[in-house]
Structures are given as structure tokens and as C-alpha cells.
Amino acid sequence: MENKVNKLKIFNDPIYGFITIPNSLIFDLIEHKYFQRLRRITQMGMSYLVYPGAHHTRFHHAIGCMHLMQKALNVLRFKGVEISEEEENALYIAILLHDIGHGPFSHAMEHSIVNGVSHETISLLFMERLNEEFNGSLTLALDIFKGNYHRQFMCQLISSQLDMDRSDYLKRDSFYTGVAEGNVNSERLITMFNVVNDQLVVEEKAIYSVEKFLIARRFMYWQVYLHKTGLVAEQLLTRVLKRAKELTNSGVYLNASKPLSYFLKREVTVENFSTNDLELFSRLDDNDIISAMKEWQYHDDFVLSNLSSMIINRDLLKVKVKEERIKESQVQKRLKNLMEEYGISEYEASYFVFTGDISNQAYNHKYQPIQILKKTGKTVKIGKASGQFHIKALSKPVTKYYICYPKDKM
Template sequence: MTNKFKIINDPVHGFIKIPYEILFDVIEHPYFQRLRRISQTGLLNLIFPGATHTRFHHALGAMHLMFTALETLKLKGIEISRDEEKSAMLAILLHDIGHGPFSHALENMLMDDWHHEKLSLLLMNEMNEEFDGELNMAIEMFQGKYHRKFFNQLISSQLDVDRLDYLKRDSFYTGVSEGNVNTQRIISMMNVSDDELVIDAKGIYSIENYLTARMFMYWQVYYHKTSALAEHLLVKILARAKTLVSEGHSLPASQNLMYFLKRNHFGTATDEDIQRFTELDDNDIIQAMKFWTKSEDKILSYLCKSVIERNLLKTKISSKPFDTEFIKEKIALTNAAFNIENGTELVDQISRSLLPYSAEKQPIYLLLKDGRKITLENSENQILSSYINRPNTKYILSFPREI
């Protein structure tokens, strides 16, 4: 008999326990093991060399924080059954199971509007059949259909264990200290009121620090101009490859990747769609880009070389859209330099927007000593919350270095 009550040594959280056998079985499943080959942060390692961690790391870390949060709530008198605890840990463990190659970068590129959460639910249902319905409650929690709302809020909200893990983990691997939030302090301040997740009022500054840390991580790391460009290039490469394949051009690629390059419309996912998707990972994309650097198509070849050789396009960043005439000038110079007619394939304006905290969408509530709940931004003790609920947008213009 296999001992399934394992302990995993994690560089971020230390030792992670697996307290239920079903958790071990899910981790061992091929769908979950695929996450070892899916980057947590796309091509971020082109900018921060240490950012080579995977979705597998992150899912285990989020599961650990879920366990810690539920143990904290139980100590505060919140009744949580073993089935609920197990299901909440299963739900967070599987919350990213539907991520495709390079995580968010190629989302919607391979299977149209199949967002990773939609794919996660599809794969969770597939696995639930294999495990004879043991994931029923976990799926309810994941979908927000379980009658105790705080379980879903721990999985997906403005203050969930998913965000707590990826901020601390991405901060660790990138070396950007601004994201190193105190997860233990935040979790120790969690509570439940009327079956909703709340924060003990004395924890307000830890929450504000968490929100600002997330904001800085987005602008300094995730939305870094070169990071945004690299992610955009991946999308451009796959879009160009799809166009060429649809025009009858022959491109070398793995069978699973070619399957998605040839398909343009996905309605209800077929068994073959699922099988192909769950056999696809970062390696398929990297292999294809290496092949395509030698493509006869100038644009595809140039874009792939940019990523593989890390000879990325030049970027400029602005707080407002770039002048149309300036962009046209860059396109004209590109057309002349590359002897092509459509320089828009190599000159792009992309934007990134962030709302650090939304006071309308699932606001964070503070629990006062008298039992009343107030929203974070309405606390008389808040310092930053009323200032970080405004969206901010940056514009990035990219063009070949040759011009």
C-alpha cells in the first residue's frame, strides 16, 4: 500500500502536508502532473531569470494556504466539517488545472473563448467521474454554488489564497521584494460572519499592504513593458501560424499543437479536444518556435527569433495612447526595412490596465469588535484603500530595433 500522507518541501512555505488521500490521488493524476510543464508566469524569465516556477508549484502552495486558513477559522469557532475542508483543498488544488501553455499568454488563442476557468471546470468534471463523485462538493465550491459563501471567497475573490500564494511565490522567484506579503498575518486575521469571509478590523494595515503589494507586482513585474511585449509576441506568433496553416502553408509542429492550429471554432469540447489539450504544454510551443525561426515566412521567422534568441522588439511606454502619425511612421519604416507590405504585424500598440481594488465587486469587509461589518474603504483607520480603487492604464508601443 502506498503511503499517501506525504509531506512536500516547498521553498516558499516550507513543509506542505497532504492530509487527505484523495489529494494525493489528484496530484498524481496526469491532468495535474501536466502543470509541471506549464509556466506560472509565461515568459517572465526573459526579464527575471529566476522566474522558472510552474503552475504545479503554485497549486500546491495555494492548497497549503487553504489548509492554514481553514485551521485558523476552526480555532475561531467556525464549524467546518472534514468533508468541507477536504473539498475546499481539492477546489483550490484544481483551480488552475485548465491552464494552457504559458498560462495566461495563450488563453483564448488555442480554443477560442475557452477561458482557463471554463476548462478547469470541464477537467474537474472529467476527474470527478474517475473518482466516483468525490469532487462533487469541491466543484460546487469552485462554482460558488455551495451554500456557505466563504469557501468560494477563499478560492476566488479580492482576497483569496490563490492571490496570497502567487504574490509571495512570484516575489520569491523574481527577486522583487515588493510582493513579499505576510501571508500568515493576513490568514490569522481572517474570520467568518454570516457565512461570508471577513477580516478582523485590527488587520486593516496588513490588507492595505497586500493590496499595494499586488499593485506594485503588476506594474513592476506582470505588466513590465518587456514582459507585456513577450506575452504579446506569443499571441502574435500563434495567430500568424494559424493564418499560415489556414492558407495551406506547411509548418512543423507537434501533432497536438497542429490540431489546434487547424481548428478555428470550438463549440462543445469533444473527447478529442480534451485529450489533445491535456497533452499540450510549454514544450510544444517552444519546440514549434525553434522550428519556425527558419520559416520562409519573414514575419513568423522574425517573431520567433525575437523570443528564442531574446532579441526582443524595442518598446516605449506611455500613460496615454501614442500619436497615430507616430505609429504610421514606424510602420512605414518597418515596411521599407523588411521589404514587406504589412508592417502592422511588427508594429503594435498594446495596453495594460489595472484596478488595484474594486469597492463594488466583492469588496473586502472588516469585522468590528461589536460584530458590525464595514467595507475596507469606509474604515476610519484606512490610509490607502480610498485611493487605490481607481483604474490605471499604460500603453506600450513595440517596433523592430532595426528602425
């Protein structure tokens, strides 16, 4: 179907208002089926079981990131940083496609179905595929995305501690969850960007905005991303997929969509991820998983049916979060009770009784530290510039431990 389309479309975004598409190549990438799939992938995985408003998608987020990139480039050009049209385009493409490899419910797939193949790896494969389709027009974007481009600040706009990705998801996730403490003023922060010695820096007068950004990030992790209910739901989802794969591999038939069945049967690794795998992966989204679990909750397998039912009906495992490691004796006691009550093996019971840890580090002072540009023209790391205990506290990784187990009646 060939038709002439007006490619200068505008999105109305609840966060930033009107977002314009900068050119026809970006328009064509947004129109592509690989990118449109992101409309069917939730940005926050299972978090909507905690925050009912958190149903926004990766599509939303990617468009928002592109908008912030437009702002950032305008600011830097205004301050005399030279950015060619080709570089500008490449930055839009790289940020737009940075999450294109996310599977259903974001992270659960990486730990179960495409075991060990990260979403970054799949994003890269999608971008390379699109580069072939668009006659090499994504080559520079790929260089920047991989962090290989000689202008370091451009790579930092895509991936660093103040990148456009974080700037959008903190603001967007706080809006859709209703958790006001995460609401960062990303546009104010971007207005204070500059470039010195090819590094992205923030002007000194924005130091409190940077601090607030880091504090908001820490808060959002504990309150939202690592919320114990969201955490247990994601763990259950990973286990549903793991069990489904085990059953499929032992010859049990499971009702599932064609792409989901394909990945349940196939052992996918980074080395053997083929073009066909990529094509089938591009047909997978949240709907495949939800509809499969709706069926599987009635399956004969004790583990699969109970896990699926728990997620579909939001009747999750109990979870306790502690400051110290969980004692093995606690785990064994709960496993034994479950085995006796339902006449299941220890292996089956281990799907419902397990431990893990969560950690949160709002700021990593070793990895690309945030540089502050002083009025004198000198740059210093934010820890030195702010002279406050905040940065030290935010740099300290905090780890907590959890145990999950069934409520009294399963």
C-alpha cells in the same frame, strides 16, 4: 501498474517549508497526469525573460494554495466556524485544481490557439472529467468552484480579493523574481480571518496587513506582471501562434508536436470543445511551444521566422509606455518604414508594429469588498474602516498605453 503507495507524502516548499497532503484522494489527484502537466507550465509566462529566477510552475503554486487553505480552515475552525470533513475536502480540491486549465505560458494560448476559451472554462472541463473518473467525489468542489455553494465564505476562499490564490502567487512570485516589495505575509493575514453572516471577514487588528497586501499587489502588477519587457514577449508569443494558425489554415506545413498541430488546424470554441479536444489539450505544455519556435525561426515565412527568433534569442521589439493614447500617425509612420525596408505588406508589418493598453486596479471596492470585523462585532468595508487615502488610491484603475515596434535592425 498496481502498487501500494504511501499516500501521506510531504512536499518541501521553499516558501512555507513542509506541506502535507491531507488525504489519499488529494494524493491521487496530484498524481494524475492532468495535474502533473502543471509541472511543465510556468506560473509567470514569459516573465523569466525579465526576471531570470521566475521559472516556477503552476504545480508549485497549486500546492502552495492548498497549504494556505489548510491554514485558513484550521484558523476558522479554531474560531468556532463549523466546517464538515466533506466541505474541507471539497475546498482542498477546488483550490488545488483552480488553475488546471492553464495552457502553455499561461495566458498566451487564450488569445491565439483556443481563441476565446478562458482557462477557467478549461479548468471546469478538466474538473468535470476528473469527477467522472473519481466517481463523483469532486461534485461539491465543483459547486464551490463555480460559486454556487450556499456557504458564501467558502466560495470567497477560492475566489475573492483575499483568496488563497492571490495569497500564494504574490508571495511566491515575489520570492522567485526577487522583487521584495511583493512579499506579503499571507499567513499572518489568514490568522486574522473570521466568518460573519456567512461572509469572510478580517479582524480589525489586521487592517494594515490588508493594506500592505493591496499595495504589494499594485506594486507587483506594475513592476512584474505588467513589466514592459514581459508584456512585449507575451504579445510576440500570441502573435507567433496566431501566424502559425493562419499559415496552417492556408495549407502551409509547420513542424510541430501532434497536440500543437491539432490546435493550429482546429477552430476551437466554448461550444465545440470536445472530450477529444480536452485530451489533446492535456498533452500541451510550454515545451511544445518552445520546440516549435526553435524550428519556426528558420521557416521561409518572414513573419513567423522573425517573431520566433525574437523570443528564442530574446531580441524583442522596442516598447514605449505612455500615459496618453498613442497617435495613429505614429503607428502609420512606423508601419510604412517597415514595409519599405523589407518589402512586406501592411498586414505583415502589423505583426511587428502595434499598440495596446494595460490597466491596474489593486482593489475593486464594488466586487466583493473586503469586510473588516470591528471589536464591537460590527463589520464595515475596508474603505470605511481604514479611514485612509490608501484604499481610495488603490481602488482607482490606472491605464497606460504602449506601442511596440522593431529596433533599428530586425
